[in-house]
Amino acid sequence: MEEVLTNFARRDGELYADQVRLADIAAEVGTPCYVYSRVAIERNFQSLSTAFEDYPHLICYSVKANSNLAVLNVLARLGSGFDIVSGGELERVLRAGGDPAKVVFSGVGKTKREIEQALEVGIRCIDVESIAELQRVNALAARAGIKAPVAIRVNPDIDANTHPYIATGLRQTKFGIPMADAIAAYRLALDMSHVAIHGIAAHIGSQITDTTPFTEALDRLLRLIEDLEEIGITIENVDIGGGLGVRYRNEQVPDSKNFVTALINAMHARGFDLPLIVEPGRSIVGDAGVLLTKVEYVKSNVVKNFAVVDAGMNDLIRPALYDAWQDIVPLVAESESKRNRYDVVGPVCETADVMGKDRELDVVEGDILAVCTAGAYGWVLSSNYNSRPRPPEVMVDGDQFYLIRHRETIDELCAAESILPE
Numbered sequence: 001m002e003e004v005l006t007n008f009a010r011r012d013g014e015l016y017a018d019q020v021r022l023a024d025i026a027a028e029v030g031t032p033c034y035v036y037s038r039v040a041i042e043r044n045f046q047s048l049s050t051a052f053e054d055y056p057h058l059i060c061y062s063v064k065a066n067s068n069l070a071v072l073n074v075l076a077r078l079g080s081g082f083d084i085v086s087g088g089e090l091e092r093v094l095r096a097g098g099d100p101a102k103v104v105f106s107g108v109g110k111t112k113r114e115i116e117q118a119l120e121v122g123i124r125c126i127d128v129e130s131i132a133e134l135q136r137v138n139a140l141a142a143r144a145g146i147k148a149p150v151a152i153r154v155n156p157d158i159d160a161n162t163h164p165y166i167a168t169g170l171r172q173t174k175f176g177i178p179m180a181d182a183i184a185a186y187r188l189a190l191d192m193s194h195v196a197i198h199g200i201a202a203h204i205g206s207q208i209t210d211t212t213p214f215t216e217a218l219d220r221l222l223r224l225i226e227d228l229e230e231i232g233i234t235i236e237n238v239d240i241g242g243g244l245g246v247r248y249r250n251e252q253v254p255d256s257k258n259f260v261t262a263l264i265n266a267m268h269a270r271g272f273d274l275p276l277i278v279e280p281g282r283s284i285v286g287d288a289g290v291l292l293t294k295v296e297y298v299k300s301n302v303v304k305n306f307a308v309v310d311a312g313m314n315d316l317i318r319p320a321l322y323d324a325w326q327d328i329v330p331l332v333a334e335s336e337s338k339r340n341r342y343d344v345v346g347p348v349c350e351t352a353d354v355m356g357k358d359r360e361l362d363v364v365e366g367d368i369l370a371v372c373t374a375g376a377y378g379w380v381l382s383s384n385y386n387s388r389p390r391p392p393e394v395m396v397d398g399d400q401f402y403l404i405r406h407r408e409t410i411d412e413l414c415a416a417e418s419i420l421p422e
């Protein structure tokens with residue numbers, strides 16, 4: 001089967017990121033270990049940016065997909081904005097050199113402190129997800145003596161045709177303000193002394209492999225904008241969220257040109273030319289990363305062969321949580337003839353701890369495998385379950401590689417805890 005390795009190439013059978021042999025990274029840093037390619041992140045960002053040509057836009061990289069400071073810094077240097085969902089993410093963006101004036105803040109549960117923090121540093125826009133939040137933002141901005149820039153995040157009730165856990169634009173989900181209540185929300189915002197209406201926002205889901213849900217959602221937002229114009233409310237920016245998918249297996253995913261052209265066409269079809277904000281996460285970093293893992297044991301029972309690897313569901317949870325497929329390939333190309341079918345499983349004491357089911361591989365103890373397309377929602381979703389230190393992260397830049405996060409130690413794991421006095 002064809003390998004899904006957009007940004008990692010084989011040379012003489014060996015897997016490379018840019019000009020660095022992944023086997024050399026595994027030898028120096030150990031496994032499990034995440035590896036990202038700087039040039040791949042840059043390429044993904046640039047191709048999206050280029051696709052807009054002269055159309056006014058802002059790319060706000062969605063920090064939750066991969067929030068390592070080095071990743072954020074690479075994107076900040078390209079002029080990227082950021083989509084955040086917590087005070088912690090805001091702090092990371094600032095430490096990575098991101099421009100607060102290009103930050104949009106989504107999330108259903110923003111605390112008072114988080115809103116204050118966002119207002120203090122002067123972010124571009126708070127995407128408000130309820131009337132109660134709108135009132136809270138107005139009150140906090142009044143106390144600070146400023147006008148808070150807000151967008152109403154509406155729930156466009158669109159089926160994004162994706163995994164139910166990552167579909168956010170259906171009306172039964174917790175996200176956004178229902179379309180039917182949006183006009184009332186804007187009226188309220190207009191009458192508030194300390195909010196300024198910056199725009200409208202939506203996010204319909206993640207790993208979307210078709211442009212239609214995006215254009216349908218955009219069309220609903222534009223129709224709402226028309227209704228708002230009739231009552232004298234002007235909307236100046238449209239944020240269509242993130243969600244563009246990547247290829248994990250055999251998905252046919254629109255490229256950034258197709259995606260952007262579809263959005264601009266939908267905009268023009270209703271006679272609008274409004275600046276577009278997009279919040280891509282996965283499509284910027286997903287195929288720019290792999291997780292390297294070593295085969296600890298090979299074993300069989302009556303029905304299955306298992307390759308037990310040193311990365312578990314605590315290191316990469318997507319296969320266990322969403323039953324997601326991520327390709328698993330050897331660092332050194334193997335001969336087709338010796339392949340067997342394996343379940344690639346981790347060391348965690350849970351039956352769900354499976355990286356990949358029924359994979360055709362030729363493996364022996366000590367072999368190193370790469371779990372592909374692991375740059376997004378990989379390390380960020382890792383945990384210490386089973387008291388496993390979280391893996392290190394490495395970024396390849398040309399012919400060099402840099403440790404951008406060290407392997408956690410057991411001391412670090414225990415440092416925050418204390419026992420009761422005698």
Ligand code: LLP
Nearest residue numbers: 062106203206207242243279280281282377
């Ligand atoms: N904007 C908002 C408001 C979001 O909630 C999200 C993702 C994004 C942007 C970025 O979406 P992306 O372009 O990355 O699809 N853990 C799941 C994905 C959860 C996505 C949550 N929201 C996974 O591993 O598939």
